Amino acid sequence: MTAPLHESSAGASTATVDGVPADPGTPGSSDKGIQGRSPWKIAWTRLKRDKLALAGACVVVFLILVAVFAPLIVGLLGHPPDEFHEDQIDPLFGTPIGSWGGISSDFLLGVEPVNGRDVFSRIVYGARISLLVAFLAAVFAVLLGTVLGIVAGYFGGWIDAALSRVMDVMLAFPQLLFTIALVSVLPNEFLGLDGSGVRIAALVLVIGFFGWPYVGRIVRGQTLSLRNREYVEAAQSLGAGRFYILRKELLPNLVAPIMVYATLMIPTNILTEAALSFLGAGVKPPTASWGQMLSTAITTYEADPLFMVIPGLAIFITVLAFNLFGDGVRDALDPKGSR
Numbered sequence: 001m002t003a004p005l006h007e008s009s010a011g012a013s014t015a016t017v018d019g020v021p022a023d024p025g026t027p028g029s030s031d032k033g034i035q036g037r038s039p040w041k042i043a044w045t046r047l048k049r050d051k052l053a054l055a056g057a058c059v060v061v062f063l064i065l066v067a068v069f070a071p072l073i074v075g076l077l078g079h080p081p082d083e084f085h086e087d088q089i090d091p092l093f094g095t096p097i098g099s100w101g102g103i104s105s106d107f108l109l110g111v112e113p114v115n116g117r118d119v120f121s122r123i124v125y126g127a128r129i130s131l132l133v134a135f136l137a138a139v140f141a142v143l144l145g146t147v148l149g150i151v152a153g154y155f156g157g158w159i160d161a162a163l164s165r166v167m168d169v170m171l172a173f174p175q176l177l178f179t180i181a182l183v184s185v186l187p188n189e190f191l192g193l194d195g196s197g198v199r200i201a202a203l204v205l206v207i208g209f210f211g212w213p214y215v216g217r218i219v220r221g222q223t224l225s226l227r228n229r230e231y232v233e234a235a236q237s238l239g240a241g242r243f244y245i246l247r248k249e250l251l252p253n254l255v256a257p258i259m260v261y262a263t264l265m266i267p268t269n270i271l272t273e274a275a276l277s278f279l280g281a282g283v284k285p286p287t288a289s290w291g292q293m294l295s296t297a298i299t300t301y302e303a304d305p306l307f308m309v310i311p312g313l314a315i316f317i318t319v320l321a322f323n324l325f326g327d328g329v330r331d332a333l334d335p336k337g338s339r
Contacts, residue, residue, distance in 0.1 A: 053328020
């Protein structure tokens with residue numbers, strides 16, 4: 001039983017409408033400070049209280065803006081990412097001239113050893129590759145996992161058994177080895193794409209394809225618990241079809257767990273892309289990639305350790321920001337899960 005919206009107390013004035021004491025049951029007499037809130041407003045209120053999550057969200061938004069406006073940023077603060085600057089390299093040792101990897105007002109993060117490319121520009125353009133692959137792979141995995149998971153959970157029977165076994169096989173498959181083998185046999189041109197475009201498309205498809213079983217398992221489990229709820233049975237009794245129930249009754253109640261897992265999947269995809277680029281299965285040179293920069297730095301880290309530190313920090317900060325934001329979203333949408 002709900003508490004009354006307004007109670008008069010000693011020394012407190014009674015709410016009035018046009019000078020007449022208002023009846024608590026009449027429209028317009030309720031306290032405006034007490035209003036119904038949707039679950040999304042409640043989640044947003046919880047999220048605003050989490051300072052770490054908000055800090056992570058700010059960093060995520062900043063990284064997205066950097067990736068989107070990379071050409072403008074590089075044009076203002078850096079040099080073309082593939083432009084060589086041999087005058088910034090010591091011809092004897094092949095290391096940047098000056099201390100701290102050649103950092104100066106012209107090269108904000110220094111230059112690469114041997115060739116003298118602008119590290120700042122390559123970090124900015126590398127953010128494009130990492131975020132693009134991570135986001136697209138997450139979208140692909142979420143869409144495929146949601147569809148197959150909700151179908152398996154709702155229909156059950158042999159459909160559920162078959163899809164569950166497919167998920168088990170996919171989870172046991174060696175993703176890194178398969179990706180390296182696939183990329184090694186890819187042609188330079190495929191479906192209108194060429195060079196790094198083929199590699200990016202392959203990374204998105206492979207990472208997303210091996211990521212959907214994780215989403216599918218979560219959606220399947222949630223669907224199993226939701227399909228016997230009263231509102232689903234009520235829709236069935238009114239003659240609603242199966243696909244109507246899937247689309248209108250079950251899917252809206254699965255948005256929260258899907259969003260939580262998507263925000264936590266993106267940093268994993270960033271690490272996977274960096275690992276594949278580090279192993280040579282990522283984008284083709286000279287396209288900038290954080291993992292590729294780390295791989296190049298292996299041979300020069302003793303002479304120029306900063307060249308390894310900078311892309312490593314870029315990966316670390318990006319993954320940490322997404323994880324903090326994802327944890328905050330999870331706690332906001334499912335506060336019981338954090339206890």
